[in-house]
Amino acid sequence: MPPPAAVNIDVGADAVDDNSSATTPEFLTVLGVDELRAKTVFSGGIAAVGLSDAFKSKSNTKKPMSKDFTYRLTLESRSRQPSPLKQAAQYLSRKGMISLGGGLPSSAYFPFDHVSVGVPRGDLFSESDIHEYAHNVTIGKHDMKEGTSAYDLSVALNYGQGTGSPQMVRWVTEHTEIVHNPPYQNWACVMTVGSTSAFEMCLRSFCNRGDFFIADEYAFCSAIEAGRGLGINAVGIRMDSEGMIPSHLDEVLSNWDEKARNAAKPFLIYLVPTGQNPTGSTQGGQRRREIYALAQKHDLILIEDEPYYFLQMDEYISPNAARSNGNSNGSAATPHPKNLDEFLKGLVPSYISMDVDGRVIRLDSFSKVIAPGSRCGWLTTSSKICERLMRHNEVTVQAPSGFSQAILFKLLDEHWGHGKYLDWLGYIRKEYSARRNTMLEACEKYIPAELASWTPPAAGMFLWFKIRSERHPAFGKKTMLEMEQEIFEAVIDQKTLLAKGSWFFAEPDGQHPDVYLRATFAAAEEGAMVEGIRRFGNALRISFGLPVMKET
Amino acid sequence: MPPPAAVNIDVGADAVDDNSSATTPEFLTVLGVDELRAKTVFSGGIAAVGLSDAFKSKSNTKKPMSKDFTYRLTLESRSRQPSPLKQAAQYLSRKGMISLGGGLPSSAYFPFDHVSVGVPRGDLFSESDIHEYAHNVTIGKHDMKEGTSAYDLSVALNYGQGTGSPQMVRWVTEHTEIVHNPPYQNWACVMTVGSTSAFEMCLRSFCNRGDFFIADEYAFCSAIEAGRGLGINAVGIRMDSEGMIPSHLDEVLSNWDEKARNAAKPFLIYLVPTGQNPTGSTQGGQRRREIYALAQKHDLILIEDEPYYFLQMDEYISPNAARSNGNSNGSAATPHPKNLDEFLKGLVPSYISMDVDGRVIRLDSFSKVIAPGSRCGWLTTSSKICERLMRHNEVTVQAPSGFSQAILFKLLDEHWGHGKYLDWLGYIRKEYSARRNTMLEACEKYIPAELASWTPPAAGMFLWFKIRSERHPAFGKKTMLEMEQEIFEAVIDQKTLLAKGSWFFAEPDGQHPDVYLRATFAAAEEGAMVEGIRRFGNALRISFGLPVMKET
Known part of the structure; x- marks a missing residue:
């Protein structure tokens, strides 16, 4: 396959007029991030605390508060206490304080001076271009002390908080606001070691052995398997080409027979709404609104696991159809968004974007758009639930790998910024569209x-x-x-x-x-x-x- | 603090005579690794399976098999099924097989060409030397295809198995055999995302809500906290300057009153035998043998959490004492092992090294000797228990970060090898000895x-x-x-x-x-x-x- 031309989704003049404002914008945009950051003090030292609230735009304060879903938490989740050692970090902000408290090793004994990573230069996104024209981003050991970066190895490679590093929490919070803008005030993000782990945390936080959760009748097998070990089995809801069928969901929940099932009516629903695994189905906006309304009717917690969210493609047109329309090379026409605004507006609305109640837990992952081996993602939900899940992180995985966080920060924040990352997503989307088209054409042929x-x-x-x-x-x-x-x-x-x-x-x-x-x-x-x-x-x-x- | 002289623990002539052999050595040594590797075929492609058995020396086959402790596993652990997708990987070894099976993204879309890391050159281990004379190790995207390395980004950054990468499993297996040489045949290693996570996995695998586990009366608070959420509380055993007191352990277990406690007699014991957190106590060899005998008597599973194992120091001699002995500069004498053999023989014996039954689960970590942010460690125990814990990994964390695994592999395996890593540990040990001495001298003064x-x-x-x-x-x-x-x-x-x-x-x-x-x-x-x-x-x-x- 010849390397495709680099995709450049410019932030066009129209987008600037629409989204950016010299005064306070209505919602956070790519162009508004610098202004937002200029207003906040960022502190990202060793094991620093950095919660999403510090990184959200003022516009959030005008939104209503979410409902409180902590009553749904399991005894396990409710029992967790804050780590006294992590709490003690509060004293470290006092001037002149000497810490002989936390058992954090000195970075002098990390046998790494710097990590340098070859990443795409400009819009040269193809593998061969990245190889030939790689731009090197370098994470030094003491860049923060030297004032050359907001993150460095001395911090990234030490212990951190259960939220993940403030550097990454800031970036994912901004990204989430730009793309999804959750409609309630107290949303927050917590870094995860990937959505497989995040989903399992959710299962343990909301369900007990013997409970059921709701899933598509064909569902991601690791999610089903995670439940099986815990004795939390799935109830499969019938699907059509847009995934879960709302009327069947309603039917199952409305007619739940606790005695016959020997289990309470389930309230946790697991969905991969976009490019579902394994069926490939994508729920349209209307389908999502119907399911969200049912989540409200039956008071569900809705887990939207969205690793493929940005792999949304243009409509497929069979080469036969295209040929008959005079497209001589036989490849399907794939109109591409002209700018970031069009790209974002063209995405099917996420559940978190319509979540007025705060009942959605959105799982984001870098696995399908950066690399699975980063073992780094994040979840977004109301801050009280976030706090509980963060406590879970504290005594289990702690936080994503510091190498992963530092490398992702360098690429996503310092090198790309939000706009260029969206360009990359546009590129990936186009690549997967071409792959899909190739397979579909082969299917039609063979x-x-x-x-x-x-x-x-x-x-x-x-x-x-x-x-x-x-x-x-x-x-x-x-x-x-x-x-x-x-x-x-x-x-x-x-x-x-x-x-x-x-x-x-x-x-x-x-x-x-x-x-x-x-x-x-x-x-x-x-x-x-x-x-x-x-x-x-x-x-x-x-x-x-x-x-x-x-x-x- | 002036940078200390680089430490060079040579593999001296004596050590060579002792440990290396032109024929089959009695046990694996640093010098025997090349010979061992030459005899085995290594396969480390995308999501390749690599179990410890493939990397252990022949001498293991002469050892007896462990006892079977799977009867101690919880319903949760016993219920886990192998992932069908991971199982399907078996077909991929067939020649000419095209996989349209697993949802593994193409590495063409990982936006990283290479990762280059500045690590110590030779024995120049101090931070300033690493900065000034850094040796760069580079992990390319397709080094394996190009035949220049056994690991690369195209593999490390894709999905992997729940054991961790074969590259790292091989290294930790060899290291474990060199240092601990478990006395039964069917021991194995599984990579973890750190010992905090590994311990929590063990709790869930062996205990149910309402059970107790055994710990030191003062114990690592994250371990206690992990148990609290699960309703698995600790029973604290009294300590002296060598940590847990065997007679009190025996007393508590022998007199366990199930009715009064409303819980079965505990069988899981959690220990940090070396440099215990928080008391700093270290169990000597005799203490360990006594506790292991009690573990046999009461049929315990013993978790040895050893992040500080290699931070064993020489005896502290107060500067006053040293001065009176004519040591004019006042610093304590810290005799240092002359070679690797002396270094290894000088270490207090680990529980896994005396574990004839296979009842020990040893947790190793890179956090205190490389960097906490690597979020990478491993556990060692009998293969059947390893398999269950690996299944747990599969549906939760999956595996350590690929960046972490690749960087550790480059440093530990390709750049350092086992011998130089042990040199590094000797250096770290000496540094911490000096820090301890400084603090103790200040204590005596103030x-x-x-x-x-x-x-x-x-x-x-x-x-x-x-x-x-x-x-x-x-x-x-x-x-x-x-x-x-x-x-x-x-x-x-x-x-x-x-x-x-x-x-x-x-x-x-x-x-x-x-x-x-x-x-x-x-x-x-x-x-x-x-x-x-x-x-x-x-x-x-x-x-x-x-x-x-x-x-x-």
Whole structure:
């Protein structure tokens, strides 16, 4: 695949007129961040406390307060006490104080002088360009003392607070306000070691063994698995091409029979609203509003796990359709947002952006847009719940890796800033669009429509195949799981690995009449991806007893 | 403080004769690692599986198998299922396999070309030397494909297994065998995001709400706090200058009254055997053997949390004593091990090294010897328990940060190797010895012996002051906690922060007749440390109504 042209989503003149203001803006924008920061004192020393409130714009103070959902917390979460050692940090701000208190090692014994990282220069975002023209950002050991940075290794590599570093809390708070602007006053962000950990913290904070939580009928298997160990099983809600079906959610909750289920009515709902894993479905704005209204009706806590939020793509147009419209090269037209404002406005609204009650816990992750190995993300919810989750961090993971935090800070805050990060997201979005299009075109070419169907995903990394198992020779003779295994193995025999739908059952013992397989267009190179789909098509033909396609 | 001379613990001729062998060595040594590696095939690609067994020396196969302690696991731990997606990785080893299975993002979209880190050159370990003569180690994006390294960013920054990367598992496995050589066959290591997280995993894996675990009467407060949220409280065992007193442990366990306690007899014991936090006490070899025998008698699982293991120091000799022996400069004599063999043999034996049963879970950490912000450590125990803890990782933290793993690998494996890492530990040990000596000398100078007493610590970072509260004017009128608070505040008034003994109560509601304060010699610079102790001495005088010392 030739490297695509760098994407440059300029903050155009229109955007400036719309969003920036010499006086107080209505809400925080990319251009308003410098002004906001100029008004606040930033303190980011060793184990410094830095809560979101210090980094939010004044406009938040005009919003109403959230409801208080602490009554939903488990005994475990309510029992946690603040760490006395972390509390003692308050004394350290007194002038002339000598600390012989905390067991923080001296940074003199960190065997690292600096960390230097090659990152994209300007808009040169492709891998080959980053390699050829890398811009080096360097984190020194004592940059803060030397006044050259707001963060350095002497701080990042020492112990920190359960919120994560003030440097990163500031950045994610600003980003969250720019992109989502939660409609209540007392929202806050806490850094996490990734959304897998954050979701498990939420399970432990809101559910006890024997409780249920609500999920899509096909759901992210680590979330289901995390629950299984805790004895907190999922109730799967039926899905359509936009994910969870509100009427079924309402039906399940309205008719919950505590005696028959031997469990209280569930109140925790887990969603991946954008580019859902495994189905690739994306909930539109209307769908989200309906589900949020049901969350209000049934008083739910709604966990929105959004690793793929920025991998929202333009509508897919089949090359056949495009060709018939005179697009001679056969590739789908992918109109691209002209500027940041258009990019942000074009995103499907998040649950946190419509969360007037404070009942949403949004999980953000760098895994799909920067790198999974950063093991760094954040969550956003009302400050009292944040405080409890932060206490959980304190006695478990403590905080994300200081290497991760320092490198992300250098890239996101000092090198890119919010605007250029959004440009990067626009680039990634375009890349994944192209990958999706490649896979979809291969599917149209190689997969017989009579054996499998799929919906072009509007976001994410996944394509979800519904297998026409009723046409399978073993239909009626074998169980659905047996047919799935047979087809899966036929694909393996063709040296291609897909994921089985049954791996994602929210309720392993539930009714699942259909066979599904999941493919990702995230990982393989273009040629391998097309070849993998060709092999999958052949495997289906073999499994269904049809003649194999000739090489083309 | 002038930079100390670099420490060079050579692998001397004697050590070579002792440990290295042209044929099969009896146990793994630093010099045997290359030979061991030459015999094994290493595979460390994206999300590759790498278990300790692949990296242990043949000599392990001659050892007996451990006992099976899985019957001690909680329902939570026993319920965890392997992740189907991670299991599917097995197919990827087949030649020509195309994966459209796992949702692993393409490394083409990681915005990092390389990470370059300034680390010590040769034996130039002081901070100023590292700054001036830094050796740069560089982790490229595709070093593995290019054949220049066993690890690179394309792998480290993608998803990995719950064990941590094979690259780091190999290194910690070798290190553990070199240093501890567990006496049973089926030991293994799993990477953790630090020992705080690892201990909390252990609590959840072995105890249920309402259970008790055993700890020192003064214990690491995050461990106690982690238990509190889970409703798993500590039973504090009395301590002397070597830490936990075996006879009291035996007494508590032998006389455990399930009805009176409303809880089963505890079987999980948490120890920081070396440089214990907060008391600074170190259990000698005989003490450990006694406690291990009790662990066998009462069938305990023993968690040895050893962040300070390598901060074992030489015996402290007071400058007064040294002066009287003709040591004119007044500093204590600190004989230093001559070579690696002497260094390793001089270390107090670890519990895992005497663990014939496989009942020890050893927690190792880089926090105190490399940097806390690495959020990376490992645990060592029998392979079946390791497997369960690895499953726990899978659905929570997943693995340590890829930045941390890659940087540690570059430093520890490729740049230093095992021998030079041990040299570094020797250097750190010497530095902390000097810091301890400075603090102890200041104590002898400034703290009235009639108001406080202390035992020179043999390891770690902490000095533990027993306050002679019976001489305090408020003695008998105020509670012990009130006197502690008054003295703590008197020290704060002198602009010095110490930690209160009560922060470390294993049993907050237990009997604590004495007042203690903890100081650390890890953090402050030498001058500040001496000044802090001087202020502490004055605070004590003020609080006890004695005249304040004149400046000297």
